[in-house]
Amino acid sequence: MKILFIGSRLYDDIDWYVREKGIESVLTESNEEAINLDLPDQVFIVPRGMDGPKQVALMQNVDAIVPLIGIDPPLIDVAYMKEEVEREYGIPVIAANVRAVELTSNKINTKEFYREIGIATPEYQILTGPDELTIDFPVVLKQGEGQGGKDIKVARSVEDVEEYFEDFDQALCEEFIEGSEISIEVLGFSGEYVALPPIYKGETTIEGTHPLNKVKTGPCMVDGLDNNLVQHAAYTVARNLASDGIFEMDFMYSAERDQLYAIEVNTRPNGTRYLTTATCGVNSLCELVNMAIGEFSLANVSDKLEYHYSTEIPIGNYEGPLPNEPVKSFEFNDFVVHGPKGYQRVTARADSKDELKKLVEKIT
Ligand SMILES: Nc1ncnc2c1ncn2[C@@H]1O[C@H](COP(=O)(O)OP(=O)(O)O)[C@@H](O)[C@H]1O
Ligand SMILES: [Mg+2]
Numbered sequence: 270m271k272i273l274f275i276g277s278r279l280y281d282d283i284d285w286y287v288r289e290k291g292i293e294s295v296l297t298e299s300n301e302e303a304i305n306l307d308l309p310d311q312v313f314i315v316p317r318g319m320d321g322p323k324q325v326a327l328m329q330n331v332d333a334i335v336p337l338i339g340i341d342p343p344l345i346d347v348a349y350m351k352e353e354v355e356r357e358y359g360i361p362v363i364a365a366n367v368r369a370v371e372l373t374s375n376k377i378n379t380k381e382f383y384r385e386i387g388i389a390t391p392e393y394q395i396l397t398g399p400d401e402l403t404i405d406f407p408v409v410l411k412q413g414e415g416q417g418g419k420d421i422k423v424a425r426s427v428e429d430v431e432e433y434f435e436d437f438d439q440a441l442c443e444e445f446i447e448g449s450e451i452s453i454e455v456l457g458f459s460g461e462y463v464a465l466p467p468i469y470k471g472e473t474t475i476e477g478t479h480p481l482n483k484v485k486t487g488p489c490m491v492d493g494l495d496n497n498l499v500q501h502a503a504y505t506v507a508r509n510l511a512s513d514g515i516f517e518m519d520f521m522y523s524a525e526r527d528q529l530y531a532i533e534v535n536t537r538p539n540g541t542r543y544l545t546t547a548t549c550g551v552n553s554l555c556e557l558v559n560m561a562i563g564e565f566s567l568a569n570v571s572d573k574l575e576y577h578y579s580t581e582i583p584i585g586n587y588e589g590p591l592p593n594e595p596v597k598s599f600e601f602n603d604f605v606v607h608g609p610k611g612y613q614r615v616t617a618r619a620d621s622k623d624e625l626k627k628l629v630e631k632i633t
Pocket of ligand 2: 417519533
């Protein structure tokens, strides 16, 4: 089995798994200074875009292609490449297709999609000026594209909206939902979809603090919210996207209204994955590899399911005890450290809340 991986930045997360499976690894990367280039069997530095990876895949006669791209902008090129390579050469590309990327990479398209498939989403309007606003304050102003809280503002007054329009001439405006933020990963391949356990990412704040900067826990335990409801909503969204790979979805739950709202979908590896793995033992990046080698199925994922309490803490620079090899895996660890220096996070797990508390005290 020979797999082409596109992008080296996340490769250290799965290097151990690729070796364990005896897979021959080929990797393309556009930045010759990038990390992890010493790990795969072969590395090709190619220009940006999907032409280079496609040529390498054909030249190297690979059995499958697994893009490991954790940012939004390249996803549409990957999707076009997927459709061409699968159609013309019959090589599976484990990634979202063009329709799924178009629906999810733009938050306005995603809102319309939710409405079409009957999934509740916060009330919204598209504004081209502050005077068009009809939703009550506070409101959340966003751009169609963006991740990590980029270009997002919670507005409490007309002045706030006017200020936002100094930088933009259009906005997606949503009612502000006071409540809990929840993320969930769904794995999809060849018409099979598995919703993993939801993760709790804190309460929304009027400052619009992004979950990246909050302490998170798994599994999600929010008073009044049934996790089955989250999993079912996520499954419905994934099934309607009808595509392959990882779907990470953000939801919000308002206890006051007893209502779950869908916020956004990312069709790529994402920051929720460490907590998901800590909580249930299933690693979404390893599952991409399993999809490529024909070992992904509902039954196989169900067989792996474990039940742990987990938490993820932003820590800046980690100085605690060193994890065991493979360091980015829960295989022989009860904690994993990830993220760039200065923005590191530690994800830890244990079999009771009490043990988890002790573990966190030990390592932080
Ligand atoms: N309707 C909303 N009500 C309350 N907070 C929101 C709302 N929309 C977004 N936020 C806050 O902004 C963050 C980022 O919004 P999101 O739409 O997920 O964009 P991004 O792609 O940047 O993650 C959310 O995680 C949440 O904290
Ligand atoms: Mg988000």
